Amino acid sequence: xxxxxxxxxxxxxxxxxxxxxxxxxxxxxxxxxxxxxxxxxxxxxxxxxxxxxxxxxxxxxxxxxxxxxxxxxxxxxxxxxxxxxxxxxxxxxxxxxxxxxxxxxxxxxxxxxxxxxxxxxxxxxxxxxxxxxxxxxxxx
Amino acid sequence: xxxxxxxxxxxxxxxxxxxxxxxxxxxxxxxxxxxxxxxxxxxxxxxxxxxxxxxxxxxxxxxxxxxxxxxxxxxxxxxxxxxxxxxxxxxxxxxxxxxxxxxxxxxxxxxxxxxxxxxxxxxxxxxxxxxxxxxxxxxxxxxxxxxxxxxxxxxxxxxxxxxxxxxxxxxxxxxxxxxxxxxxxxxxxxxxxxxxxxxxxxxxxxxxxxxxxxxxxxxxxxxxxxxxxxxxxxxxxxxxxxxxxxxxxxxxxxxxxxxxxxxxxxxxxxxxxxxxxxxxxxxxxxxxxxxxxxxxxxxxxxxxxxxxxxxxxxxxxxxxxxxxxxxxxxxxxxxxxxxxxxxxxxxxxxxxxxxxxxxxxxxxxxxxxxxxxxxxxxxxxxxxxxxxxxxxxxxxxxxxxxxxxxxxxxxxxxxxxxxxxxxxxxxxxxxxxxxxxxxxxxxxxxxxxxxxxxxxxxxxxxxxxxxxxxxxxxxxxxxxxxxxxxxxxxxxxxxxxxxxxx
Amino acid sequence: xxxxxxxxxxxxxxxxxxxxxxxxxxxxxxxxxxxxxxxxxxxxxxxxxxxxxxxxxxxxxxxxxxxxxxxxxxxxxxxxxxxxxxxxxxxxxxxxxxxxxxxxxxxxxxxxxxxxxxxxxxxxxx
Numbered sequence: 202x203x204x205x206x207x208x209x210x211x212x213x214x215x216x217x218x219x220x221x222x223x224x225x226x227x228x229x230x231x232x233x234x235x236x237x238x239x240x241x242x243x244x245x246x247x248x249x250x251x252x253x254x255x256x257x258x259x260x261x262x263x264x265x266x267x268x269x270x271x272x273x274x275x276x277x278x279x280x281x282x283x284x285x286x287x288x289x290x291x292x293x294x295x296x297x298x299x300x301x302x303x304x305x306x307x308x309x310x311x312x313x314x315x316x317x318x319x320x321x322x323x324x325x326x327x328x329x330x331x332x333x334x335x336x337x338x339x340x341x
Numbered sequence: 342x343x344x345x346x347x348x349x350x351x352x353x354x355x356x357x358x359x360x361x362x363x364x365x366x367x368x369x370x371x372x373x374x375x376x377x378x379x380x381x382x383x384x385x386x387x388x389x390x391x392x393x394x395x396x397x398x399x400x401x402x403x404x405x406x407x408x409x410x411x412x413x414x415x416x417x418x419x420x421x422x423x424x425x426x427x428x429x430x431x432x433x434x435x436x437x438x439x440x441x442x443x444x445x446x447x448x449x450x451x452x453x454x455x456x457x458x459x460x461x462x463x464x465x466x467x468x469x470x471x472x473x474x475x476x477x478x479x480x481x482x483x484x485x486x487x488x489x490x491x492x493x494x495x496x497x498x499x500x501x502x503x504x505x506x507x508x509x510x511x512x513x514x515x516x517x518x519x520x521x522x523x524x525x526x527x528x529x530x531x532x533x534x535x536x537x538x539x540x541x542x543x544x545x546x547x548x549x550x551x552x553x554x555x556x557x558x559x560x561x562x563x564x565x566x567x568x569x570x571x572x573x574x575x576x577x578x579x580x581x582x583x584x585x586x587x588x589x590x591x592x593x594x595x596x597x598x599x600x601x602x603x604x605x606x607x608x609x610x611x612x613x614x615x616x617x618x619x620x621x622x623x624x625x626x627x628x629x630x631x632x633x634x635x636x637x638x639x640x641x642x643x644x645x646x647x648x649x650x651x652x653x654x655x656x657x658x659x660x661x662x663x664x665x666x667x668x669x670x671x672x673x674x675x676x677x678x679x680x681x682x683x684x685x686x687x688x689x690x691x692x693x694x695x696x697x698x699x700x701x702x703x704x705x706x707x708x709x710x711x712x713x714x715x716x717x718x719x720x721x722x723x724x725x726x727x728x729x730x731x732x733x734x735x736x737x738x739x740x741x742x743x744x745x746x747x748x749x750x751x752x753x754x755x756x757x758x759x760x761x762x763x764x765x766x767x768x769x770x771x772x773x774x775x776x777x778x779x780x781x782x783x784x785x786x787x788x789x790x791x792x793x794x795x796x797x798x799x800x801x802x803x804x805x806x807x808x809x810x811x812x813x814x815x816x817x818x819x820x821x822x823x824x825x826x827x828x829x830x831x832x833x834x835x836x837x838x839x840x841x842x843x
Numbered sequence: 844x845x846x847x848x849x850x851x852x853x854x855x856x857x858x859x860x861x862x863x864x865x866x867x868x869x870x871x872x873x874x875x876x877x878x879x880x881x882x883x884x885x886x887x888x889x890x891x892x893x894x895x896x897x898x899x900x901x902x903x904x905x906x907x908x909x910x911x912x913x914x915x916x917x918x919x920x921x922x923x924x925x926x927x928x929x930x931x932x933x934x935x936x937x938x939x940x941x942x943x944x945x946x947x948x949x950x951x952x953x954x955x956x957x958x959x960x961x962x963x964x965x966x967x968x969x
Contacts, residue, residue: 233905238923267368274361281358284350291343294350295407324927331934335941478921485928492935496942504942505955511939512868515881515932522925523888529918530895 205254212254219247227321231313240317241324248329257336266333269326276323283315345391349404349417352388352427353470356381360463367455378458379438382465386431389469393424397831403475411475412539418475421832425679426472426602433594433686434465437694440807441587444697448585449497457497464490464591468599477535477611480603481522484567487599488514491592495584506579513576517566524559527552541611548613557612557623561604568600570664571634574657581653582706586697589649593656594690598682601663605678609836614670627668632762634661639769643776647706648696651773652689655732658766659685665759666747674750675833676826681743683825684731684818688740691728691811694804695721702798708777715782717798720805722781727812729774731819734767738819742826853894860887874943874950878936885929892918892925 223244230236252260284295292299297312299305344351359381367374396402401420405411419427438461449457467487471480492514495507529535531552532543547553569577577597581589608614616623638658645651659681666678698721699714700706715722731738744763751759818825848855860883867880896918904916940950947955 234903238927270364270368274365277361278358281354284354288344288347288351293405293408294347294354297407335934335937478924482924482928485932489928489931489935492939496939501946502959504939504946505959508874508936508939508943511932511936512877512881516865516868516884518928519885519888523891526888526892526895526918 209254212250216247216251219243219250223247223325227317230317231310237317237320238324241321242328244321244325245328245332248325249332252332252336257333261333264329266330269330269333272322273326273330276319276321276326279319279322280316283312283319287312347404348388348392349402349419349473350406352385352392353466353473355388356385356462356469357466360459360466363459363462364455367459371451371454374455374458375438375442378462379435381462382431382435382438385465385469386428386435389424389427389431392419393428393828396421396424397828401835412534412536415479416475416536416538417473418538419473421828421835422602422605422679423472425828425832426598426682427469429683429686430465430468430472430595430599433690434468434591436807436811437587437591437594437690440694440804440811441590443801443804444587444694444701445585447701448499448587448697450499453497457494460490460493461588461591464494464596468595471599472602475537477525477528477537477540478522481518481525484521484603485518487596488518488567491580491596494588494592495580497588498583498585500583502579503583506583510576510580513566517563519563520559520566521563524556524563527556527559531556537606537611544612549616553612554616557616560607561623561627564600564604564607565630568597568604568660568664569657570630570660571637571657572630574634574638577657578650578653581656581693582647582649586649586693586700589652590690590693590697593652593693594686597656597660598663598686601660601667601678601682604664605667605675605836608667624668624670628665628756628759631661631665631668632759634658635665635762635766636769639766639773643769643773645773646708648700648708648711648777649693649706651708651777652692652696655770655773656689658770659689659732661766662743662747662763665762666750669750669754669756669759670837671750671754672830672833672837673746673753675836676830677743677746677748677750679829679832680746680826683829684739684743684815687811687815687818688728688731691724691808691815692732694808694811695725695728698800698804698808699725708780711777711780712784713781718800720800721808724808724812725781726778727815729778731815733771733774736819737816739815739822739825741819742822746826746829853890857887857891857894860884860890872952874940874952877952878933878940881936882929882933885925885932889922889925889929892922 223240226235226243227237227240230240248260248264251263283297283300287296287299288294290299290301295312295316297309297316300308300312302308302311359377363374363377366377392402396419401418403411404417404419406415406417409415445454445457464487467483467485467490470483471487474480474483488511492507492511495510496504525535528540528544531547531550532540534540534543544553566573566576581593584592614624635658638654638656638661642651642654642658645654662681663678663685666674666681669675699711699718702718703710703714727738731740734740734744744767748760748763751757751763864880864882864884864887868877868884871877871880896915898912898914901912901914902910904913904919943955944950947958949955949958
């Protein structure tokens, strides 16, 4: 399967579109269906497709474990960080309206985008990690 | 900016932020992971203590996440009962982290340490979240966080059967959680709300509705599985036996208690305590299963040859006390039950640590191999004796205080056979702990030819001090019981005052 | 009777799925089949939630001109969370199963019991 020409070519064609769709879903999260969870999973599926087409060792080289661990933590930290920032500006936890963007409406909007971004990053890296960990060969 | 107002959210999120940070720190140096974990739990513990002080003087706190007012937003609501349970969970987690350092180093492979501490914090976060929240669906999510990290913690053990024990727990635990979420779905269907306070209001006119009863039955079923009450306890002995001792201690001391808390909260604050199935009151059914759990847990524990399995079955019996206290519906009994959450956490946590240390030194979990431990590990054996006496319920120990209030409650509500069950179970408990103490002090130590007793075994200071501290607390709160009992009584009052019952 | 089935068929399917999953969890010896059963069991509850979110004549809960009623979006959001939980559960279960396979060389429940019973003189668990 690994060196199947059709699979590799199709994967190569598909991946940019999958990633683009992931970004679309990500960007529309706060006003329409979509958001971090879905976008993260779609983003991760692109990586899993690459791994299936070219072999997981090669794919893992592009997205090393240290990096995925880091991005996973980063996503969660963005989420909790925004929560802490709202507290610093005198609101309650995750009260986006208190973010310093002028108006409460703007704060709500941008705060939610930030949260979705954090969720998206975390979910994508967790999905990739789950795939690589479960697909891993015997103890290494 | 007023930080103290945000403590209800921060006590969950501050440790949560450490969960991803600890593995990153582990990439730099594995040694600092433990310190980071201690820091996280200490921060949470400090906030909980502040909240406890505030709640006991000023009354319940309600915190609205994101400033969305309930019932639309998620509410964290803390009254005396949550605050008390939170303090117990957090204190025991902190002690088991301090106590467990050496045991974890011995029982968990070194490369797993960063992940271990990270998941351990997640386990505690899940439990505090479950306790602090006033939203029913949040309870489910935090329950699953707790359970999933619990499965992972059990599987970190080096024992061969550990993943299998964890897998069985996962299957049963997931079934239980799914029952709970189905029950929540039924409640949402008829009331259109998930906030517990709001739910209690909207359920009242639906008294006797079969949908509400179904929901109650499903949720009760799920929680009883999570609490490991007798016929539903099958996951627990394996899970406690095959996990690392530090994990068994933390889980035995806290996770089933949180289940008990959720049950008490739902029984008293959400559902009507007077529900009947046909002509049988629900409390009557719960008392029956609680009594069954108390007696059967103790009887099966007597038959065990493996010390950890014996302690696990003893847990099945002890959780029955809390359930019994909740179902008797009166202030004394509930005080006893809440008090037992505290005392059992202290005693069982201590016992698992002591046993963990002994087992590590002699390399066997069979009770018969404990011969001569009384001479070879004097401090450890003494601590074991104190914890056992406390669990049996000997006066001047903390276990006696909670049982005393339970009996008082049984008398005042007229459940005479419950008194019989409590006394019988104390006797059975005395038998199986007596057996171990007898083996430790009066058997072996020198072989048949009268040679000198075997050499002393190591008792590292890092473990003796916390052990002695917990044992000291067991006796201290047994003699000067006023402080915890007052808190527990306030908690019982807060719960009973919230609903109308006869 | 027919009316009842026609009106509530998705709840009936939900119950059927639940029992299929439950049966697989209890009766199957293969751990992978148990995991699949568990997933079916959880999915049936998702179906239950989504069914109850449907409002007669309701449309997708997005604000648009001409919409009369909207479906209830809250159960959808709850189930999104529950799906994440379900995925995590499955991932943990599979990871455990891989570890079991490494330790015993089999994922048949009965065979693992035999191996354990053979090693410790028949007194493993239960």
